[in-house]
Amino acid sequence: VARHGAGLVEAMLGAKPAAVLGFATGGTPIALYRELIARHRAGAASFEQVTSFNLDEYLGVAPDDPQSYRAYMDREFFDHVDIDRAKTHLPACPAGENPQNVGLRYEALIRDAGGVDLQILGIGQNGHIGFNEPSSSLASRTRVKTLTPRTLEDNSRLFEPGEVQPRLAITMGIGTIMDARRILLLATGESKAGAVARMVEGPVSAMCPASVLQLHETVTVLIDEAAAAQLQNREYYERANRENRALKERFGEFYAER
Numbered sequence: 001v002a003r004h005g006a007g008l009v010e011a012m013l014g015a016k017p018a019a020v021l022g023f024a025t026g027g028t029p030i031a032l033y034r035e036l037i038a039r040h041r042a043g044a045a046s047f048e049q050v051t052s053f054n055l056d057e058y059l060g061v062a063p064d065d066p067q068s069y070r071a072y073m074d075r076e077f078f079d080h081v082d083i084d085r086a087k088t089h090l091p092a093c094p095a096g097e098n099p100q101n102v103g104l105r106y107e108a109l110i111r112d113a114g115g116v117d118l119q120i121l122g123i124g125q126n127g128h129i130g131f132n133e134p135s136s137s138l139a140s141r142t143r144v145k146t147l148t149p150r151t152l153e154d155n156s157r158l159f160e161p162g163e164v165q166p167r168l169a170i171t172m173g174i175g176t177i178m179d180a181r182r183i184l185l186l187a188t189g190e191s192k193a194g195a196v197a198r199m200v201e202g203p204v205s206a207m208c209p210a211s212v213l214q215l216h217e218t219v220t221v222l223i224d225e226a227a228a229a230q231l232q233n234r235e236y237y238e239r240a241n242r243e244n245r246a247l248k249e250r251f252g253e254f255y256a257e258r
Contacts, residue, residue, distance in 0.1 A: 001186055001222045002031035005120075008184055008220060009036060010045045011252075012118050018049040020110075022119035022172075023077070024130075025054065025069045028186050029122060033077040040081045047083040051113050053106075054090040055121070055130040056171035059099060059144060063092055067159065067166075091142055091170040099170055103142035107176065119180035123187050126150045127195045127208035131171035134207045140173030174212055183219045185210070190226040197230035 009032075012019050023029070039045040054069055063070040070090050078088060089109055093102045110116060121129050128134065131145045147155075147167055159165045177183070187196050199210040200221065213219050228234055 001188055001224055002035045005032045005184055005186055005222050006035035006039055006045075009118065009120075010039055012182075013045055013047070013050070016117060017046065018051070019117040020051045020053070020113050020115065022116040022177075022180055023052055023054045023073065024120045024122050025056070025072050026122050028188055029120060030076055031188075032120070032186060037077065037080040045081075047081045050083055051087040052083065052089065053110055053113070053116060053172075054088075055119075055177075056169050057090045057092045058166035059093055059168040059170055060095075061166055062095075063090075067163065068092070091172070093170055099144045102170055103144070106142045106170075106172075110176065110179075116180040118182045118184060119177055121177070121183060121185040121210075123185060123192060123195050123199060123210050124151060125154060125191055125195055127198055127210045129174070129177060129185075129210045129213075131169040132174050132177075132209045134209065136174055136206060136209050138204075138206055138209070138212050139175045141176050142170065142172050144168055145171050174209055178212065178216055181218065183213060183216055185213065185219065185221045187221070187223045187227040189224070190229060192223075192227045193230040196221075196223055196227050197232070201232055 036045060040047065054073060057069045058067070061068045065071060070092065073088070073090070078085065089106070091102055091106045093099045123129060126134055126148060128151065131147060132140065133145060133148045133151060136145065145168070147169060152165060152167065156165060195208070195210065198208040199213065202208055202211055204211045204214055231237065
């Protein structure tokens with residue numbers, strides 16, 4: 001999963017060195033970031049001209065807090081590649097500032113950068129993308145969201161005993177995510193199988209936010225065997241994947257411009 005995902009990012013950078021990338025956090029993207037770091041060190045990928053926007057950030061957590069997503073990105077990726085820190089953005093809300101204004105500014109920053117060329121996503125066990133929890137508006141923009149008990153439980157493993165776990169976050173909206181020219185979603189492990197099946201084969205519904213990706217023009221979903229376990233049309237997807245790979249080997253990667 002990580003190797004193929006890194007190949008897509010590398011191809012994007014080859015076609016557009018000054019690409020605007022959307023980054024995700026959590027456990028799933030770490031392997032992707034390590035693969036990209038390895039390719040950078042090998043001279044195959046440069047992030048020098050890249051502008052980046054992260055999906056989300058906890059509300060009330062300072063950027064220098066080890067639990068912030070800024071610290072996560074520094075630790076897992078930014079510290080190891082040639083990206084310009086001044087061109088990396090997260091929707092952090094300084095103490096005392098109105099979070100609504102932070103969301104409006106973040107949307108403006110994305111627009112001013114020309115929009116996101118490639119948005120990387122994970123998926124929560126409840127089908128969330130970013131911190132857009134079930135029942136989120138499918139047209140939503142960057143704003144504050146209250147995290148569900150399921151998400152808090154899933155993320156609790158990342159916090160030490162006694163650490164305060166944030167219950168609010170600022171996240172790109174589903175509408176914001178859908179504006180990206182291309183989307184790459186990664187999912188691994190049996191725990192994601194139900195969400196993957198609902199995303200791909202279920203109805204488009206706010207109760208499974210990731211299902212809205214069925215309506216996007218250019219989405220790549222990379223999953224492992226365990227995450228694919230509940231798909232009903234798995235045999236067809238595997239055959240289609242083989243055919244698509246053959247086309248890409250013959251004609252190269254295609255990136256839609258719109």
